[in-house]
Amino acid sequence: MSPTTTVPATGLRPAGTSLARITASRVVVELKAFFREKDQVIWTFSFPAILMLIFGTVFDQDIGGGVSFPQYFLAGMVASGLVLVSFQNLAITIAMERDDGSLKRLAGTPMPRSAYFLGKIGLVLVTAAAQLVLLLAVAVLVFGVDLPSGADRWVTFAWVAVLGITAGTLCGIAYSSVPRSGKSASAVVTPVVLILQFISGVFFVYSQVPAWLQQVAALFPLKWLAQGMRSVFLPDSFAAEEVAGSWEHGRTAVVLALWAVAALVVCLRTFRWQRRDDR
Amino acid sequence: MEARTRLSTLTRHVRDGQAGGMTTDLLTATETAISVRGLTKTYEEVRAVDDVDLEIHRGEVFALLGPNGAGKTTTVEILEGYRRRDAGAVSVLGADPEEAGAAWRARIGIVLQTAPSAEELTVTELLRHFATFYPRPRSVDEVIAAVGLQEKRRTRVRHLSGGQRRRLDVALGILGRPELLFLDEPTTGFDPEARREFWELIRALSGEGTTILLTTHYLDEAEQLADRVGVIARGRLVALDTPAALGGRDSSASVVRWREDGVPHEVSTTTPTRVVGEAAERFGGEVPDLTVTRETLEDTYLRLIGEQR
Numbered sequence: 001m002s003p004t005t006t007v008p009a010t011g012l013r014p015a016g017t018s019l020a021r022i023t024a025s026r027v028v029v030e031l032k033a034f035f036r037e038k039d040q041v042i043w044t045f046s047f048p049a050i051l052m053l054i055f056g057t058v059f060d061q062d063i064g065g066g067v068s069f070p071q072y073f074l075a076g077m078v079a080s081g082l083v084l085v086s087f088q089n090l091a092i093t094i095a096m097e098r099d100d101g102s103l104k105r106l107a108g109t110p111m112p113r114s115a116y117f118l119g120k121i122g123l124v125l126v127t128a129a130a131q132l133v134l135l136l137a138v139a140v141l142v143f144g145v146d147l148p149s150g151a152d153r154w155v156t157f158a159w160v161a162v163l164g165i166t167a168g169t170l171c172g173i174a175y176s177s178v179p180r181s182g183k184s185a186s187a188v189v190t191p192v193v194l195i196l197q198f199i200s201g202v203f204f205v206y207s208q209v210p211a212w213l214q215q216v217a218a219l220f221p222l223k224w225l226a227q228g229m230r231s232v233f234l235p236d237s238f239a240a241e242e243v244a245g246s247w248e249h250g251r252t253a254v255v256l257a258l259w260a261v262a263a264l265v266v267c268l269r270t271f272r273w274q275r276r277d278d279r
Numbered sequence: 280m281e282a283r284t285r286l287s288t289l290t291r292h293v294r295d296g297q298a299g300g301m302t303t304d305l306l307t308a309t310e311t312a313i314s315v316r317g318l319t320k321t322y323e324e325v326r327a328v329d330d331v332d333l334e335i336h337r338g339e340v341f342a343l344l345g346p347n348g349a350g351k352t353t354t355v356e357i358l359e360g361y362r363r364r365d366a367g368a369v370s371v372l373g374a375d376p377e378e379a380g381a382a383w384r385a386r387i388g389i390v391l392q393t394a395p396s397a398e399e400l401t402v403t404e405l406l407r408h409f410a411t412f413y414p415r416p417r418s419v420d421e422v423i424a425a426v427g428l429q430e431k432r433r434t435r436v437r438h439l440s441g442g443q444r445r446r447l448d449v450a451l452g453i454l455g456r457p458e459l460l461f462l463d464e465p466t467t468g469f470d471p472e473a474r475r476e477f478w479e480l481i482r483a484l485s486g487e488g489t490t491i492l493l494t495t496h497y498l499d500e501a502e503q504l505a506d507r508v509g510v511i512a513r514g515r516l517v518a519l520d521t522p523a524a525l526g527g528r529d530s531s532a533s534v535v536r537w538r539e540d541g542v543p544h545e546v547s548t549t550t551p552t553r554v555v556g557e558a559a560e561r562f563g564g565e566v567p568d569l570t571v572t573r574e575t576l577e578d579t580y581l582r583l584i585g586e587q588r
Contacts, residue, residue, distance in 0.1 A: 014385035016414030025411045029400060036399040036435075101393035105451070108359060108389040110381035111412040274361065 014110050022111060026119025031126060034089075044089050045131055048081035049138045055203075056143045063205075065237050070143035075233040076202035077135055079226035082161060083193055085127040086168030090120055091175040091189040099182030099275060107273035117173070124169050128161070145233075153232050156249070160228035163256040167221045170263035177270050196222040201230075207241055214243060221259045224252040311370075312337045312459050312490040313358060318367035320353055327353045329514035331367070340481065340491045342505035342522075344498070346584060350514040351494045352392065352463060358492070359389050359461055372459055385413055388457030390448045390465050398436030402428055402447060405436060406454060413455035425480055426450045427473070441468040449477070453484065460484065462493035466500060478503055498576045508576075510583050518583050526579040538568040 034040050042050075056070035063069050097103045106116060139145040148154065175192075179185040197203060199213045200223040209217065217223040230238065231247035239247050313335035320328040328350045335341045345351045356362045357369065360376035369375060374383045398405065403419060410416035423432050426446040431439060439447065445468050452460060462481075466474045474497075481504050485491055495501055501508050502522045510518040510525070518526050533551040537544050537558055548554050551571045558566045574582075 014382045014414040017385075017412060022411045025408050029404070029408050032404065033399045101391060102398070104361065105389075105391060105393065108361070108384065108391065109409065109412045109455070110385040112381060278361075 017110070019112055019115060022115045023118045023122070026115050027122030027126070030119050030123035034123060034127060040089065040093075044084045045127060046134070047084060048077040048131065049134045052077050052135060052138050053142065056139075060143070065235060067234060067238065068143065068145070070139060071145045071233060072205070072230075074135070074139045074145055075229040076197075076226050078132065078161075078233070079164065079200075079222060079229045080193070080197050080202045081131050081135060082128055082164045082225065083168050083196070083222055085131055086124045086165050087172040087175070088189055088193050089127070090124070090169060090172030091178075092185045094120075094173060094176035095179040095185035095189075096182035098176065098272065099185075103273045104275075104278070120173070121169060124165060128165055132161075148232060156228070157232045160225065160232065160252065160256075163253060163260070164221065164225040164228070167225075167256045167259040167263065170260050170267060171221070173271065174263045174266040177272060177276075180276075193222075196220055199223075201226050205241075207243060221256055224248075224255045228252045228256075310337055311335070312339070312372060313492065314368075314370040315354075315358070316368040318354065318357065318369060319365050320350075320357060320362065321365050326514045328357070328364075331511070331514075331516045333509065333516065333519075335490065335492060337490055338485070338488050339506045340485050340493070340504050342501035342508045343492065343494045343511060344496075344501055344508060344580060345494075345511035349511045351511055354511065355461055355463055355492065355494060359387070360384075385455055386458045388452040388455055388460040390452035390460070390462045392463045392467075393448065401433050401435050402439070402450075403432045405447070406450060409451055409454055415456050416454050417456055419454075422450045422454050425453070425483075427476055442470065442473055445469065446473070446477075449480070457489065459490045459492070462491065464494055464496065466495070466497065474500070498580055502576050510580060512584050517586070522576055525576065526583050528574050528576070528579050531574050531579075533571055533573045536568065536570045536572075537566045543568070 034045075052070070052073060055073050059069040059073075061069055063072055094103070103116075107113070136147065140147060148157075175189065176185075179188040196217070199209055199217040200206070200220065201209060201217070202222070206214065206217075206223070206226070214223075227242065227248065230242075231249065239245065242248070244251075311334060313333065315331055315333040318328055318331040318333075319326070331350075331354060333354075343351050343354065353362060357364050358371050358376055360371075360379060363377055369377075371379070372383065372386055376383075400408070402423065406419045406422060410419055423429055426449050428443060428446055428450065431443055436444065436447065445465065449462070449465055452462070466477055469477060478500070481491060481493075485504075491504075493500075493504070505522055507520065508518075508522050508525050509516055520526070523529055530549070532547045532549050535546045535548060535551050535554045535558075539558075539561075546554050555566065555569065555571065558569070
């Protein structure tokens with residue numbers, strides 16, 4: 001019997017290939033492509049650490065309650081860093097891959113389609129972890145920020161980060177269908193992240209943002225991600241500074257999960273492997 | 280010379296690879312690789328493909344010719360499973376491309392027309408990666424050699440020239456040892472030498488039993504490679520035959536031209552030998568400026584396309 005005649009025409013995966021091996025290969029390829037692209041490394045990967053250095057140096061004073069500005073800023077940078085490597089990175093690169101035909105080429109091979117998304121998830125997880133290490137190192141070594149010591153803080157950190165990355169990844173894949181071309185992808189994606197950063201308490205103390213803008217920001221995930229990170233990196237006394245007077249962990253989890261589910265539904269219904277004019 | 284060496288490597292490789300698998304497959308499988316009946320596809324009132332019937336046999340090299348926008352790419356992309364048809368029955372390697380899955384995709388190879396991508400991977404890295412998708416991939420080194428990219432194996436894709444990138448596309452298409460290879464304008468951007476080498480590669484693949492469907496603008500390419508040629512114009516298949524017989528070329532009139540009494544003469548005839556013989560008798564030997572021409576494939580093609588306007 002020959003291998004080709006035993007393969008059913010509609011089988012999920014040809015015999016002799018392995019999803020694990022293909023996925024591992026995709027993660028490696030994604031990481032190589034990411035770290036060889038200088039613009040990505042500077043503007044997506046290192047940007048939070050660079051901003052941390054600039055803002056931390058310019059505003060190196062206490063903001064009260066025994067907390068320095070760099071410590072407050074760290075929470076916002078952790079949150080927006082996760083959004084950059086998940087949402088911004090995926091929305092731009094997938095839009096470009098769709099436009100230049102890379103996605104179409106992959107779709108024409110027997111690669112299991114799940115391997116593509118698993119590869120993107122692997123890319124996000126590795127870049128997020130490396131970015132966090134860099135950012136925390138800058139905060140600790142340059143600005144002497146004290147990292148939280150309690151295990152409960154790190155548990156909070158873990159679930160907020162995982163939910164935030166999940167929502168950011170799924171939103172990024174969904175949003176990649178919005179730019180009409182690869183060239184316009186940056187222009188269509190970056191302002192969304194920038195505006196959310198300004199109104200979600202990343203650059204400014206959230207309670208100083210006008211109330212109507214707080215209402216707008218509260219509809220989007222970054223506000224909740226930043227608030228969750230403040231609950232990790234700031235003392236509990238700062239919970240009183242929040243608009244609700246508490247860290248609102250339950251609501252944070254619900255909002256991030258809802259965004260993840262909604263984005264997943266959009267992905268499943270709208271994800272295309274080809275340009276919209278190409279069908 | 281170098282091309283021939285490369286090619287024999289691939290040829291040998293293909294033969295080795297098929298010894299256990301494809302040969303028996305070819306014997307047991309149906310004789311038809313692609314079967315199309317009444318294929319129709321409409322884009323916003325425009326009939327891109329209009330009631331096309333087509334049968335492509337296993338092991339055949341089939342060239343689809345036609346002007347831009349005639350429906351070539353639409354037809355091929357329906358066969359590749361990229362586009363949905365509005366009507367008609369399609370079977371490719373025994374499966375409906377709209378329903379077929381990864382195992383079917385492992386048996387076909389696709390070389391698309393694509394815009395240049397800003398790929399940061401090297402040639403070898405990209406091929407190694409794609410090789411993981413296939414159950415029995417060819418060796419990456421041999422595929423690189425077959426398309427003549429040895430010197431560029433460690434070059435990032437974004438730094439390749441247009442022609443080199445096209446060779447890489449071809450390499451990706453044949454990497455999975457396909458039974459059926461689709462080539463959409465494969466030699467666009469090739470210099471004449473690269474085209475000759477590419478033709479040798481296609482002949483080697485065909486010699487090992489790979490079915491090949493190619494679209495092209497180059498009529499000499501179709502004439503060199505194809506067992507049969509289909510001409511598509513305004514969505515309809517207007518001619519289908521061997522390159523030698525397309526559009527009645529083999530029985531069409533020849534043109535005999537010569538110079539007599541200082542005046543150019545031209546006769547269109549189905550018996551050119553007799554015309555030449557008579558002229559030779561009149562001149563008692565050499566006929567001045569004698570030429571006998573038969574309609575070229577390009578003449579035939581332009582006539583067929585012209586009839587559709």
